Amino acid sequence: MLDLFFIRGLFVLIVGACAFYFRPLGAAAWLAAAGGAAIALSVIFLEMRLEKVSLPRLIGAVLGGAAGIFGGFMVSVVLGHVNSDNSTTLHFFQLGLVMWLGYIGLTVGAQKSDTLNLAAVGLFGGDKIATKTHKILDTSVIIDGRIADIAETGFLDGSLVIPQFVLRELQMVADSADSLKRNRGRRGLDILQRIQKIANLEIRIVEDDFPQVREVDLKLIELAKIYGCKIVTNDFNLNKVAQLRGVEVLNINELANALKPIVLPGEIMRVFILKEGKEYNQGVAYLDDGTMVVVDNARRMISKTIDVSVTSVLQTTAGKMIFGKFDDRAHVSLEKPVEKTDRPPRREQAVGEG
Numbered sequence: 001m002l003d004l005f006f007i008r009g010l011f012v013l014i015v016g017a018c019a020f021y022f023r024p025l026g027a028a029a030w031l032a033a034a035g036g037a038a039i040a041l042s043v044i045f046l047e048m049r050l051e052k053v054s055l056p057r058l059i060g061a062v063l064g065g066a067a068g069i070f071g072g073f074m075v076s077v078v079l080g081h082v083n084s085d086n087s088t089t090l091h092f093f094q095l096g097l098v099m100w101l102g103y104i105g106l107t108v109g110a111q112k113s114d115t116l117n118l119a120a121v122g123l124f125g126g127d128k129i130a131t132k133t134h135k136i137l138d139t140s141v142i143i144d145g146r147i148a149d150i151a152e153t154g155f156l157d158g159s160l161v162i163p164q165f166v167l168r169e170l171q172m173v174a175d176s177a178d179s180l181k182r183n184r185g186r187r188g189l190d191i192l193q194r195i196q197k198i199a200n201l202e203i204r205i206v207e208d209d210f211p212q213v214r215e216v217d218l219k220l221i222e223l224a225k226i227y228g229c230k231i232v233t234n235d236f237n238l239n240k241v242a243q244l245r246g247v248e249v250l251n252i253n254e255l256a257n258a259l260k261p262i263v264l265p266g267e268i269m270r271v272f273i274l275k276e277g278k279e280y281n282q283g284v285a286y287l288d289d290g291t292m293v294v295v296d297n298a299r300r301m302i303s304k305t306i307d308v309s310v311t312s313v314l315q316t317t318a319g320k321m322i323f324g325k326f327d328d329r330a331h332v333s334l335e336k337p338v339e340k341t342d343r344p345p346r347r348e349q350a351v352g353e354g
Contacts, residue, residue, distance in 0.1 A: 015040035064109015072101035133158025134229035139169050141233050143188040159202040267310045273301045298326040
């Protein structure tokens with residue numbers, strides 16, 4: 001970064017010195033030097049803006065601009081032959097037509113760059129294939145923390161891409177006045193440090209941004225389109241919007257639901273009754289993965305561990321629910337066994353014995 005600043009400063013000095021020496025347009029030496037430095041600074045500003053533009057968009061803009069300039073030049077040539085009057089007005093219209101069509105081609109080419117398939121013509125095919133293994137992390141999945149556990153198991157390959165605007169959002173949450181938000185933001189930063197320490201995983205922080213897009217979720221979708229990769233999230237709304245826009249999503253919640261243990265009706269499972277249910281004489285328990293278990297005839301067994309028989313399993317969009325039944329009669333029979341005694345039966349004394 002320091003080398004880049006040095007090169008830019010040297011470029012400004014060289015252009016200013018050249019303008020000071022040659023004095024274009026007959027300007028004074030100091031005025032020419034200032035103008036040269038201003039031109040150099042404008043070039044540097046343009047270069048900094050182009051750094052944030054994706055390669056497909058840059059190629060689309062160049063192709064569109066070239067096509068627009070060529071079309072404007074051809075029309076201006078035709079106008080010159082039709083009107084032989086070599087006036088300044090004609091020259092103005094010819095130059096304005098070239099600039100106007102060039103500008104139209106530049107903007108339209110940049111906007112339609114997503115339709116360019118560079119791999120089809122053999123350009124940057126290897127880069128496109130490589131970016132398929134990239135996965136972009138959003139703020140919610142970083143704060144959630146389970147992505148670090150998944151990464152440590154080795155199930156994630158390729159590179160994890162963390163945009164700079166996601167880091168800024170995490171920093172804002174970590175600096176929030178609300179203690180809950182502040183703790184969540186700091187947890188997200190700790191998770192990032194934990195992920196960076198995983199040896200077999202590549203972490204890439206990209207500077208790509210979209211100033212015209214305000215929402216972070218929409219920025220993630222645009223970035224995924226450019227890289228041609230997937231978004232890792234547990235945000236339900238982002239999941240739906242990304243799918244509507246043709247971007248693949250890896251949802252951590254869907255992965256957790258898929259890894260939940262399978263139980264079949266008729267199996268016996270041991271659960272801890274935590275609270276009473278909504279219906280009469282129901283008890284509610286939870287498995288280690290958060291699955292709710294609704295048990296009939298278990299209301300009076302709250303704060304106890306019991307064996308229940310699974311009656312049905314219901315899979316919903318919110319997760320999985322297990323319904324079971326508690327046999328209180330078997331529990332009572334086990335809870336109160338028949339008392340045994342080793343004492344011999346007492347013989348009744350005969351009448352009249354003293």
